[in-house]
Amino acid sequence: MNLSVKQTLAAWLAGLGQITLLAREAAAALLTFKVAWRNLIYQVYFVGVKSQTVVLITGAFTGMVLAAQTYFQFHKVKMDTATLAVVGVSMCSELGPVLTALMVTGRVGAAIAAEIGTMRVTEQIDALRTLATHPVDYLVVPRVLAGLIALPLLTAESISLGIAGGYGVGVGLYGIDPVYSWAHMLKYTGDTDLSIGLIKALIFGGILTLVGCYKGMTCGVGAEGVGKATTEAVVAASITILISDFFLTLGLERLLNAL
Amino acid sequence: MIEARHLLKRFDDQTVLDDVSFRIENGESVAIIGRSGCGKSVLLKHVIGLLKPDRGEVLIDGENIVPMDERQLLRVRRNFGMVFQGAALFDSMSVAENVAFALRRNENLTEAETARRVARVLEMVDLPGTEDKNPAELSGGMRKRVGLARAIIYEPQIVLYDEPTTGLDPIVSDSIDHLILRVRDHLKVTTVVVTHDMRTARRVGQRVLMMHDRKIHASGAPEEVFNSPDPVVRQFIDGVADPEKSTHGNIAS
Numbered sequence: 182m183n184l185s186v187k188q189t190l191a192a193w194l195a196g197l198g199q200i201t202l203l204a205r206e207a208a209a210a211l212l213t214f215k216v217a218w219r220n221l222i223y224q225v226y227f228v229g230v231k232s233q234t235v236v237l238i239t240g241a242f243t244g245m246v247l248a249a250q251t252y253f254q255f256h257k258v259k260m261d262t263a264t265l266a267v268v269g270v271s272m273c274s275e276l277g278p279v280l281t282a283l284m285v286t287g288r289v290g291a292a293i294a295a296e297i298g299t300m301r302v303t304e305q306i307d308a309l310r311t312l313a314t315h316p317v318d319y320l321v322v323p324r325v326l327a328g329l330i331a332l333p334l335l336t337a338e339s340i341s342l343g344i345a346g347g348y349g350v351g352v353g354l355y356g357i358d359p360v361y362s363w364a365h366m367l368k369y370t371g372d373t374d375l376s377i378g379l380i381k382a383l384i385f386g387g388i389l390t391l392v393g394c395y396k397g398m399t400c401g402v403g404a405e406g407v408g409k410a411t412t413e414a415v416v417a418a419s420i421t422i423l424i425s426d427f428f429l430t431l432g433l434e435r436l437l438n439a440l
Numbered sequence: 441m442i443e444a445r446h447l448l449k450r451f452d453d454q455t456v457l458d459d460v461s462f463r464i465e466n467g468e469s470v471a472i473i474g475r476s477g478c479g480k481s482v483l484l485k486h487v488i489g490l491l492k493p494d495r496g497e498v499l500i501d502g503e504n505i506v507p508m509d510e511r512q513l514l515r516v517r518r519n520f521g522m523v524f525q526g527a528a529l530f531d532s533m534s535v536a537e538n539v540a541f542a543l544r545r546n547e548n549l550t551e552a553e554t555a556r557r558v559a560r561v562l563e564m565v566d567l568p569g570t571e572d573k574n575p576a577e578l579s580g581g582m583r584k585r586v587g588l589a590r591a592i593i594y595e596p597q598i599v600l601y602d603e604p605t606t607g608l609d610p611i612v613s614d615s616i617d618h619l620i621l622r623v624r625d626h627l628k629v630t631t632v633v634v635t636h637d638m639r640t641a642r643r644v645g646q647r648v649l650m651m652h653d654r655k656i657h658a659s660g661a662p663e664e665v666f667n668s669p670d671p672v673v674r675q676f677i678d679g680v681a682d683p684e685k686s687t688h689g690n691i692a693s
Contacts, residue, residue, distance in 0.1 A: 310513075315514060
């Protein structure tokens with residue numbers, strides 16, 4: 182193994198360790214209610230309410246295109262009425278949480294890294310510390326908590342709009358029988374699928390906000406440092422979401438079916 | 441009382457502080473001078489625990505703060521106020537919100553009482569009626585004053601100033617110097633000012649520490665340091681690039 186690979190691996194492991202310590206510090210602050218509540222309300226508004234448009238458009242059009250593509254294939258084997266079942270299962274357990282998380286990462290994860298990064302380079306984080314305020318309590322906990330609250334709700338909206346969009350395309354555009362479609366969707370989309378989606382959303386909400394905070398708090402000097410931290414936050418959070426999605430799918434499927 | 445013992449600080453392979461020791465008594469006013477990049481601000485950040493030394497101790501009222509974690513340091517920092525070089529105001533908040541920040545976080549006061557105390561400290565720093573302004577609307581001198589108001593609102597025992605007059609014109613610098621003295625005399629605080637502005641050092645320091653080559657090079661009363669025949673001190677006081685051109689005299693005044 183050459184030196185640069187070793188250094189990259191060491192830096193990656195160090196980053197993983199630091200983000201774990203940040204998560205532990207945030208969890209400890211949360212458990213002792215060291216939360217800036219006013220800041221939390223604003224962050225829920227910023228992460229949740231302000232992400233509505235992007236999430237709803239993503240959910241609706243994903244459901245619509247999924248319905249169209251599924252219909253094209255199922256129509257060949259005369260399974261038209263199973264179209265909405267595929268849309269329902271896919272939106273609930275996979276596309277809803279993953280695409281919502283990726284879209285929110287692009288909007289919120291980047292904004293968190295840029296805001297905290299700018300605070301770091303302008304010594305505002307040091308100022309917080311001199312004012313006897315722990316930066317994790319004031320900056321990290323409200324954002325992570327907002328992510329944990331907002332992402333499941335945004336995902337639920339995305340799933341709903343996706344199914345509605347899929348219904349509109351399947352029934353309205355391609356003339357699939359609405360009653361059979363609806364019945365098949367309810368039959369094949371179980372509580373487990375929805376639970377998997379919402380649990381994933383909760384975890385993704387934690388990941389994207391925590392990575393954004395970590396990248397902001399460790400950003401380099403100057404405008405270049407802030408820009409780099411912002412890019413890294415989006416890339417790292419997106420990749421973490423996609424990788425963890427695979428393991429969550431396997432783990433949650435087994436866990437929830439065993440219950 | 442602030443005491444530093446044998447501080448050593450390195451950033452990667454660059455040593456910034458090397459065996460730095462000093463002691464500042466309660467109520468004393470000390471100016472730390474030295475060339476840009478000599479480690480003055482780094483030293484100041486060690487005093488309040490924003491940076492940790494690689495070796496050595498920092499004692500605040502006899503308590504070593506170096507082994508403390510961030511949460512333990514929060515308790516110690518309640519005794520401190522710090523004014524940053526760039527003011528470091530929270531740009532998402534108004535002047536009043538900036539100044540009231542520590543009160544709102546750490547004390548249970550009514551909004552009326554908080555507003556009253558904010559108005560009082562803004563009055564003290566000659567910025568009455570600026571509560572609703574945003575930091576972006578303020579000049580450099582005004583930002584420093586708001587930073588000072590924020591630092592002193594909970595009446596700390598020690599106030600640290602990091603280059604309080606850098607980037608300000610001589611008239612505004614003069615008013616900031618007077619403000620530092622007013623705060624010192626009014627609140628009876630220990631004052632530590634890091635500066636490379638000779639006029640500020642002379643005016644606010646009851647004692648001057650000069651940093652050079654990673655160490656405390658000279659220490660004493662302002663007259664003693666400013667009249668020192670030491671070539672390093674002379675070069676800095678006289679502000680000449682060529683040490684041969686330094687003179688022994690009271691040029692900086």
